[in-house]
Amino acid sequence: MSPQQDQQAEVVEVLVVGAGQAGVATSEHLSDNGVPHLVLERERIAERWRTGRWDSLVANGPAWHDRFPGLEFPDVDPDGFATKDQVAAYFEAYAEKIAAPIRTGVEVTSVTRHEGRPGFRVETSDGVLDARFVVAATGPFQRPVFPPIVPAGPASPLQIHSSDYRNPDQLPEGAVLVVGAGSSGVQIADELQRSGRQVFLSVGPHDRPPRSYRGRDFCWWLGVLGLWDLETPAAGAEHVTIAVSGARGGHTVDFRALAEQGVRLVGMTERYDDGVLHFRTDLADNIAAGDANLLALLDQADEWVQRNGADLPEEPEARVLGPDPASVTDPLLELDLAAAGVTSIVWATGFATDYSWLPAGALDESGRPRHRRGVSAEPGIYFVGLPWLSRRGSSFIWGVWHDAKHIAGHIATQRSYLTYQAPTA
Numbered sequence: 079m080s081p082q083q084d085q086q087a088e089v090v091e092v093l094v095v096g097a098g099q100a101g102v103a104t105s106e107h108l109s110d111n112g113v114p115h116l117v118l119e120r121e122r123i124a125e126r127w128r129t130g131r132w133d134s135l136v137a138n139g140p141a142w143h144d145r146f147p148g149l150e151f152p153d154v155d156p157d158g159f160a161t162k163d164q165v166a167a168y169f170e171a172y173a174e175k176i177a178a179p180i181r182t183g184v185e186v187t188s189v190t191r192h193e194g195r196p197g198f199r200v201e202t203s204d205g206v207l208d209a210r211f212v213v214a215a216t217g218p219f220q221r222p223v224f225p226p227i228v229p230a231g232p233a234s235p236l237q238i239h240s241s242d243y244r245n246p247d248q249l250p251e252g253a254v255l256v257v258g259a260g261s262s263g264v265q266i267a268d269e270l271q272r273s274g275r276q277v278f279l280s281v282g283p284h285d286r287p288p289r290s291y292r293g294r295d296f297c298w299w300l301g302v303l304g305l306w307d308l309e310t311p312a313a314g315a316e317h318v319t320i321a322v323s324g325a326r327g328g329h330t331v332d333f334r335a336l337a338e339q340g341v342r343l344v345g346m347t348e349r350y351d352d353g354v355l356h357f358r359t360d361l362a363d364n365i366a367a368g369d370a371n372l373l374a375l376l377d378q379a380d381e382w383v384q385r386n387g388a389d390l391p392e393e394p395e396a397r398v399l400g401p402d403p404a405s406v407t408d409p410l411l412e413l414d415l416a417a418a419g420v421t422s423i424v425w426a427t428g429f430a431t432d433y434s435w436l437p438a439g440a441l442d443e444s445g446r447p448r449h450r451r452g453v454s455a456e457p458g459i460y461f462v463g464l465p466w467l468s469r470r471g472s473s474f475i476w477g478v479w480h481d482a483k484h485i486a487g488h489i490a491t492q493r494s495y496l497t498y499q500a501p502t503a
C-alpha cells in the first residue's frame with residue numbers, strides 16, 4: 079500500500095485493540111500520560127465477561143482484590159465475589175468514568191508496518207486507520223483449545239469447550255466427563271454434579287491454594303508473600319493451573335470433598351480406542367502434588383505471621399486433608415463411554431492466543447508474541463494482558479492494570495523522543 083493511499087486513512091496516535099480489562103486499563107494510563115488514542119472493540123466492552131463464560135460464574139478473587147485501584151465495586155461486598163455480569167458492568171462503568179475513547183463493533187483484521195515512514199496501516203471491519211503505535215489487548219484466552227482425543231461422530235458424546243459451557247440444562251441427559259482440574263473444570267464439575275449428573279473429572283497437575291487461611295483470603299496471602307509478583311519464569315514453565323473457586327460464597331477446592339459428593343476422579347485423559355477412554359495412572363500423584371502446594375502455602379503463611387508478629391488466629395484444621403478417596407486408591411484407568419452413559423465431554427483444557435493479524439516481526443515462528451514486558455520485538459507494537467507478561471498476576475484484573483501502566487509509560491517516553499526538536503541556533 080503506498081503512502082498516497084494511506085492518506086485516506088483515519089489517523090490515530092495509539093490504537094488499542096480490544097476493550098476488555100486490558101484495553102480499559104491501557105486507555106486510563108495513556109490518558110494519564112496525555113497520549114491521544116482510540117480503543118477498537120469488535121463487540122462490547124468486557125464482552126468475554128458477558129458472553130464468554132458460564133451463567134453462574136463469579137470472580138475467583140474477592141471484590142476488594144479483583145478490581146482496579148480507581149473504583150470499588152459499587153454493589154458487591156468487598157469480601158464477596160462479583161458475578162460475571164457485575165464484572166462486565168464494572169468495566170463498563172470504569173470506561174465511562176475515565177471517558178475512554180472506545181469504539182465498539184469494530185474488528186481489527188490486520189496491522190502492517192508502513193514502508194519508509196513510521197507507524198502502521200490498520201485494516202478494520204470499518205475502514206483503514208493509520209496508527210503510530212498499536213497495543214494488542216485482545217486477551218490471554220482467545221482461542222479455546224482441546225486435544226483431538228475423541229473423534230467426532232454420530233455415536234460420540236457431545237464435546238464442548240469450557241468457554242461454550244453455560245449451565246447443566248444445555249447438555250443432553252446423561253453422565254458428563256469434565257477434562258481439566260483448573261478453576262473452570264472443578265467449578266463446572268461441581269455444578270454438574272450438584273444438578274444431579276454423574277460426573278467424571280479428569281485431574282491433571284494443579285495448584286490449589288486455600289480459599290482463606292488464618293482469616294485472610296488467598297489473594298491477600300499471594301500478595302503479602304510476593305507470589306503474585308513472581309517474575310516471568312523460563313519458557314515452558316509458565317503455566318500453572320490454579321484451582322480456586324468463589325462459587326457459593328467461596329471455598330477451598332478440595333478433590334476429596336468432590337469425590338465424597340459423588341464426582342468420580344480420574345487421571346489425565348490420554349487416549350481413546352473404540353468407545354473407551356484411557357486415563358493415565360497419575361491421579362494420586364496429581365492430588366498429592368496439589369496437597370503439597372496447599373501445605374507449602376500454609377507453611378509460607380505461618381512463617382510470615384511469625385516473622386511479622388501478626389495477630390492472625392491459628393488454623394491447624396487447614397492442614398487436615400483426610401484419607402484419599404476410593405477413586406484415588408483404586409483408580410479407574412478405562413471408561414467405556416457408552417456403558418457409563420457419558421453423553422457429554424466438557425474440555426476445560428485452556429486457550430491459545432491468535433495474533434495472526436499482527437506483523438510477522440511481532441511473533442516467533444510458532445506465532446507467539448515476541449516481547450519483553452509487553453514491549454514487542456517489532457518497534458511500535460505492544461501487548462497487555464498476556465499470562466506472565468511481567469509477573470504471575472499479569473493476566474488477572476489487578477495485574478493487567480500495572481502492566482498497562484508500564485506500557486503507556488513506554489509509549490509516552492518514545493513519543494517524547496520522537497517529538498524532540500533540536501533548539502534553533
Ligand SMILES: Cc1cc2nc3c(=O)[nH]c(=O)nc-3n(C[C@H](O)[C@H](O)[C@H](O)COP(=O)(O)OP(=O)(O)OC[C@H]3O[C@@H](n4cnc5c(N)ncnc54)[C@H](O)[C@@H]3O)c2cc1C
Nearest residue numbers: 096098099100119120126137138185186216217463474475
Ligand atoms: C473462566 C474464567 C474466569 C476468570 N476469572 C477471573 C477472576 O475472577 N479474576 C481475575 O482477575 N481474572 C479472571 N480471569 C482471567 C482474566 O481476568 C480474564 O480472562 C479477562 O477477561 C482478561 O481480560 P483481557 O482484557 O486481557 O481480555 P478479554 O477479556 O478477552 O478482552 C479482549 C477483548 O478484545 C476483543 N477483541 C479480540 N480480538 C479483537 C480484534 N481483532 N479487534 C477488536 N477487538 C478484539 C474481544 O472482543 C474482547 O472484548 C478469568 C478467566 C476465565 C477464562
